Amino acid sequence: MSEAVTLRCNVNGSDVDREVDARLLLVEFVRDVLGLKATRVGCHTGDCGACTLLLDGAVVKSCLVLALSAEERAVVTIEGSNNLAEIQAAFVAENGFQCGYCTTGMILTAAELLNKSPHPSDMEIRHALVGNLCRCTGYDAIIAAIHRAAERRGSVGYAVGSRQ
């Protein structure tokens, strides 16, 4: 690789120190360098949300972020997330997915919403999901899953961090 540089960051609670190509996208770093495959590529243009992950606790589309932007920051993917079990269970209970390709991004986005708004309305949920495309479900089952997760959790919230 012609433009190798050192990237130091924290991924899912572990410090990472790797030589990477300076041109690498964060989604490529996570998937291809670290082998964390739950973060997916659907468009490479920031439109679909399949590559959603958390950067310093905020949901971002990792195809729009250079890996080097994560320098000295914390990256959390669904593999390393805590506090999601109830949302995940709700997605299973409500059939909030079919093919599953968008699902990890949907769940991380749902967690961010529920953390800000523990009992969102339908419209709040729809607006929160606007950056995440699903081609299978028509979204209703996803929205039902998020309502279910909200009911289960009460007002505790869903601050998501890494497990470690």
Add this chain to the structure above:
Amino acid sequence: MDTDREAAGGWVGRSVPRLDGGRFVAGEVRYAADLIPPDALHVALVRSPHARARILAVEAKEARGMEGVVAVVDGVQAESLAAPMPMVLPFPGPGAGRPILGRALAAGLVSFAGQPVAAVVAESPHAADAAARRVIVRYEALETVQDTEAALAEGAPVVHEGWTSNLVATDHVRAGETAAVLRGAPHVVRGELHLRPSTAAPMEPLCYIGDWESRTGRLTLTGTFQNPHASRWLVATALGLRESDLRVVAPAMGGTFGYKMSGHTEEALVGLLSRLLGRPVAYVESRRDCFLGHCREQHHRFEIGADEEGRILAFRDTFVADVGTIGPGNGWTMPLVAATVFPTLYDVPNVEVSCTLVATNKAPWQPVRGYGKEVANLVMERAVDMLAAQLHLDPAELRARNLLRRADLPRRLPSGLNLDSGDYPEALTRLKTLFGYDAWRARQAAAADGRRIGIGIGCELTPEGGARPGAFPSGFETASIRMSPTGDVQVAVGVTSPGSGNETGIAQLVGEVLGLTPAAIRVVQGDTDAVPVGTGNASSRAILYGGAAAHLAAVDLRAKLAACAANLLQTPAGEITFAEGRACAPGGASVTLAALALGAHTHPFTVADGVELPLEATRSYRARNIRVTPDANGRIATYSSFPYSMHAVAVELDRGTGRVTVLDVAAVHDCGVMINPALVTGQLKGAIVMGLGAALWEELTQDGEGRLVSDRFKTYLLPRATDLPTIRVDHMATPSPFHPLGMKGAGESGLGGALAAATNAVADALGALSPGLTTVPATPPRLMALLARGAAR
């Protein structure tokens, strides 16, 4: 089958959550691109910028010298390394004398913009992409044909080499005396409809990985294979391999919707390159290239005639479909299916449908959910709505007067298809209640000036279980079930899962027969080394045919287990019942299936006395209600099942911007017996949203020279969560008399009905301007143009 139900554990009809659901939501499921080996090479394709051109030279010296580049292969080299891919459905073009051949890389002539011309293979995707941009291809641009009129004109360039014209195929479906009846009908309405191209756009684009093992001389292809066995056949033929030396593996797929059916030439290309280079080779399609998949583009002219009471007397539709270039896949056949669906759910004595398929210099059609059926429903429903307007009748009322009655079924359509069962008027009545039709009409009437509410209905007939003679394989699916010595049950089926959850439905069917929970059943799919030959995924067949085969195989296995239990429990086998993992005698004695299985394997002379071991069974289900003998009109019947659905959509049209807001959507659906109602609802809602997308937002666009403009989700607009209201659905369940379990298929229903209902709703909102609504999708620019014309009048 009643006895089967009695012995059942009650799993059929229950909304069992997805098996392996926990792995999906944890992100542990692996899709093809997740399985690219670390030592794999990556392919980037050099694509033609011209829609039609002679390739003069491919210069790759600079590209070959770039960092990480391993090989650059052009079409001429590819021809020396492998044969072209044959067609899935062999079809000789006009005057050609032989079917189209699927070349992965063009040699000599390119026929559409975006056609692959050379493949760059490199150590990383980035290296391959960078080098692909440095491959210099010299072209002599040729005159192109970009629409069907130009393609059919005298002296037009012929798209396919060796053909004598661009006329691909025609079909004519006739019943009665349509022309004469239309001449004499008291009311006749004429209309036209341009359907612009749209595409499946699954969230996961194509991905194929070829892995040639020189030690064994075997090739493994892992990827987005909707039809693994068909792909095995096509690729083995292209590469000159025995089919048994090719293994095709389809891991979890990120949506298919027809797009991942076999016939993409990259399937063979990665195999060719892996064999050439001795390393795994991966092709991951970009989102842009995923939008090359062209389909649905067609132009209909229709007439509908009725008497004074609103009884439809005759219907005529003449349409021309722009099928682009013909590739090895089946996508181009979709208009032929469309022609067979008329006059859908209505009792129309005189029908005439003529279709013409024309080749142009555009990308090959890729199959898409609906498969032409959605188009027939759209056209029919537009015609009925326009007739209602002329008659000053409520569109729901006009439909009620013309729908076939329950007692009319089974009913043979003019095309030869034999409608199975249902209660169409009842479904329409239920829809009106569910949607609140009268309340919506009242709200429409009360809407303040400037607000334009539109209400549309769409009735949909969705022929399923396609079994076209000459297609491989067509009207049958197979399941192999086996019970291991510890009682573990595995069922291998030739139908794949596109992500719909059909594996859960299959496990329910098997669990029901054996008295086991669905979670106890391991369903194996998508591996040609491990499953019986099958179609994969198409035409709602996974549960309809694959599930029926799994049921039959489970019944056979249960008979073996019953004989073993009879030996152990000293009870006649016919009295053994199965529940909660046990085989039970009437007196209360029972044995676990695990103990039975171990006993059969370790004590074959006693426990399995009289039983043919192993504890395995393979059964096929062959479709009924298929007819291959032509009827009096020369028609055969290639679909077995006829689910239907009724849809209502309310929209608001913003007259200042042309924007359409979807306010409400409701549907009543009947796919016969449902195995897992929640999964059926999921399929239906997903299809409805695709229909809304095709009606309002989704459109593939090209520039004047055939180059793709809608190359990302910013220009090809998929429905987003904020574009939609909650969709309300209800199910009826009229069993099919032609299926042993009463099923009809549930993979496509909803698309055509929602497409029609939304289009009719927009027309309703346009009021007097609605005759101008002749192009679908009804995008804001089109609607603005219509509104502006109306204002100028």
